[in-house]
Amino acid sequence: MARNQTAQPVPGASDERARSKHIGGLGALWPFMVPYRGLIVASGMALVLTACVSLTLPLAVRRVVDNFRVQDGAILDQYFIAALAIAALLAVGTGLRYALVTRLGERVVADIRMAVFDRVIGMSPEFFEKIMTGEVLSRITTDTTLIQSVLGSSISIALRNFLIFFGGLVLMLLTSGKLTGMVLLIVPAVIVPILVLGRRLRVISRENQDWIAASSGNASEALGAVQTVQSFTHEAASRVQFAEMTETAFEVSLRRIRTRALMTVIVIFLVFTGVVGVLWMGALDVRMGVMTEGALVQFVIYSVMVAGSVAALSEIWGELQRAAGATERLVELLHSVDTVQDPAQPRLLPDPVRGQITFCDVSFRYPARPETAALQDVSLDIAPGETVAFVGPSGAGKTTIIQLIQRFYVPDRGRILLDGVDLGELTREVYRKHIALVPQDPVIFAASARENIRFGRPDASDSEVEAAARAAAAHEFIAALPQGYDSFVGERGVMLSGGQKQRIAIARAILRDAPVLLLDEATSALDAQSERAVQHAVDELSAGRTTLIVAHRLATVKKADRIVVLDQGRIVAMGPHDQLVAEDGLYARLARLQFTDGLAAE
Numbered sequence: 268m269a270r271n272q273t274a275q276p277v278p279g280a281s282d283e284r285a286r287s288k289h290i291g292g293l294g295a296l297w298p299f300m301v302p303y304r305g306l307i308v309a310s311g312m313a314l315v316l317t318a319c320v321s322l323t324l325p326l327a328v329r330r331v332v333d334n335f336r337v338q339d340g341a342i343l344d345q346y347f348i349a350a351l352a353i354a355a356l357l358a359v360g361t362g363l364r365y366a367l368v369t370r371l372g373e374r375v376v377a378d379i380r381m382a383v384f385d386r387v388i389g390m391s392p393e394f395f396e397k398i399m400t401g402e403v404l405s406r407i408t409t410d411t412t413l414i415q416s417v418l419g420s421s422i423s424i425a426l427r428n429f430l431i432f433f434g435g436l437v438l439m440l441l442t443s444g445k446l447t448g449m450v451l452l453i454v455p456a457v458i459v460p461i462l463v464l465g466r467r468l469r470v471i472s473r474e475n476q477d478w479i480a481a482s483s484g485n486a487s488e489a490l491g492a493v494q495t496v497q498s499f500t501h502e503a504a505s506r507v508q509f510a511e512m513t514e515t516a517f518e519v520s521l522r523r524i525r526t527r528a529l530m531t532v533i534v535i536f537l538v539f540t541g542v543v544g545v546l547w548m549g550a551l552d553v554r555m556g557v558m559t560e561g562a563l564v565q566f567v568i569y570s571v572m573v574a575g576s577v578a579a580l581s582e583i584w585g586e587l588q589r590a591a592g593a594t595e596r597l598v599e600l601l602h603s604v605d606t607v608q609d610p611a612q613p614r615l616l617p618d619p620v621r622g623q624i625t626f627c628d629v630s631f632r633y634p635a636r637p638e639t640a641a642l643q644d645v646s647l648d649i650a651p652g653e654t655v656a657f658v659g660p661s662g663a664g665k666t667t668i669i670q671l672i673q674r675f676y677v678p679d680r681g682r683i684l685l686d687g688v689d690l691g692e693l694t695r696e697v698y699r700k701h702i703a704l705v706p707q708d709p710v711i712f713a714a715s716a717r718e719n720i721r722f723g724r725p726d727a728s729d730s731e732v733e734a735a736a737r738a739a740a741a742h743e744f745i746a747a748l749p750q751g752y753d754s755f756v757g758e759r760g761v762m763l764s765g766g767q768k769q770r771i772a773i774a775r776a777i778l779r780d781a782p783v784l785l786l787d788e789a790t791s792a793l794d795a796q797s798e799r800a801v802q803h804a805v806d807e808l809s810a811g812r813t814t815l816i817v818a819h820r821l822a823t824v825k826k827a828d829r830i831v832v833l834d835q836g837r838i839v840a841m842g843p844h845d846q847l848v849a850e851d852g853l854y855a856r857l858a859r860l861q862f863t864d865g866l867a868a869e
């Protein structure tokens with residue numbers, strides 16, 4: 268499979284992505300958080316409360332230890348009760364913080380998901396030429412999940428650990444300046460190997476993930492096309508490819524395991540040596556009466572808390588960076604500018620819309636192919652109710668005409684008018700209500716037959732849906748499905764034949780009941796019976812509407828009021844079938860070659 272090459276991880280590519288992630292990128296989340304100020308303040312308060320409470324716990328422990336040998340047991344009881352009260356406060360505060368912060372994370376991420384989808388669903392096709400739908404989906408799901416975990420926990424954990432780190436350090440100093448000094452001397456000895464090995468570990472982990480992603484990409488491609496793989500007996504090769512990538516991922520993870528193990532040995536050894544050293548010094552101080560046992564215990568607890576907060580912060584830092592990158596990517600989507608814009612002050616269409624379509628000197632190049640003109644100086648006036656068939660060799664610009672009429676792109680020069688109003692002066696939503704499209708490859712959604720037809724007009728009643736299906740010659744086969752109109756037709760309509768899908772698409776367009784009909788005929792030949800059924804449905808649909816057909820069938824072309832012959836983006840001939848055949852130009856040649864039922868049979 269040729270895609271294999273692209274599936275290979277590019278060394279350093281993800282590093283590059285990671286490095287560009289400045290944690291400041293998270294600032295872009297702020298506008299999404301502002302509406303929930305109350306929640307933020309409440310979470311902040313719960314957070315500060317729990318941090319302060321946990322810092323007081325060692326103080327209570329110290330009192331308990333120092334009063335072990337006091338005769339009056341009531342004092343000891345008091346300190347234990349105080350410790351219990353602190354623990355209860357800590358428990359409630361932590362639960363509250365969790366509930367508030369998680370809710371904030373979920374809410375903000377739901378808002379971001381909706382904002383991104385709202386933006387993307389309205390973008391014109393040029394946007395999707397530059398970005399793959401898979402990428403948009405991964406941004407909406409994976410990137411927002413990262414943000415969710417950051418907002419819903421990491422940020423609050425980071426803040427709490429900041430508080431505990433500084434608070435704990437100050438309290439350590441107050442407990443024993445000498446021992447704190449010792450700890451501060453030991454810290455660099457532990458931190459340096461963690462930093463060095465940690466960096467190596469990150470690089471290896473990323474490489475490992477790249478390989479896993481590549482191997483699953485490879486597997487999903489092979490499984491997605493499993494029938495093709497089996498038809499070409501490519502299973503063995505696919506197995507080898509997948510095994511190689513998986514083994515490589517395993518070898519990389521072995522390197523990760525070795526580095527991690529080494530790091531664990533070094534860190535545990537250094538940390539415990541340090542702890543033993545400090546305790547030793549502390550014990551000497553206690554023996555000499557410079558320090559009480561309780562103070563030593565208090566000091567040890569603070570050191571553990573401070574060390575724990577440093578470890579937590581170092582872990583969370585990477586997550587914050589990843590989330591910052593994710594935020595940047597989402598914000599990029601949110602701020603992407605659409606090449607097609609609606610006017611600030613749109614005009615209205617005359618009521619009722621008659622369906623006159625006019626092309627005035629239209630020239631157009633696709634933004635992705637600026638060197639070739641897809642349409643050049645096209646002028647054409649289509650009367651209300653007229654049926655016009657567009658024919659021409661492949662790449663002549665037929666589909667481009669249909670795209671421009673839907674205003675998926677804006678012409679470089681010239682104007683396109685509906686009932687005398689320039690499309691640029693209308694909002695796309697208003698204007699497209701007057702258009703019904705039957706695409707070449709009918710899109711069927713993973714829903715019931717009824718819902719698929721109702722897509723044409725969501726407020727249509729069941730009887731209107733059925734009437735449309737009858738007119739499209741689709742009623743009979745739908746009624747024969749196991750659950751009739753409620754039958755699920757499978758993802759992309761896999762449970763339907765080509766002709767059935769087309770008739771559903773036609774029923775959808777009939778239901779839409781728009782004055783302008785755009786029909787991109789399917790190129791693939793249907794059997795004679797389906798062909799007749801589809802043809803009948805098309806006749807029913809186009810009656811009384813302005814109809815533009817990209818035609819591939821002789822029957823369609825012959826029925827059209829007018830045939831427009833396109834070649835290399837220009838109109839080269841125009842007229843009814845007989846006249847064009849008599850002229851013996853491109854049309855006559857095309858007709859002989861292209862139309863499946865051929866002129867020879869005439």
Ligand SMILES: Nc1ncnc2c1ncn2[C@@H]1O[C@H](COP(=O)(O)OP(=O)(O)OP(=O)(O)O)[C@@H](O)[C@H]1O
Pocket residue numbers: 396633634635636639641659660661662663664665666667668
């Ligand atoms: N999205 C696009 N980006 C860049 N170029 C495009 C795009 N879509 C079409 N083209 C180019 O524009 C020209 C006209 O294409 P168009 O799809 O209108 O042809 P067509 O007459 O419908 O052909 P066919 O009968 O094969 O469908 C072709 O040269 C094509 O390669």
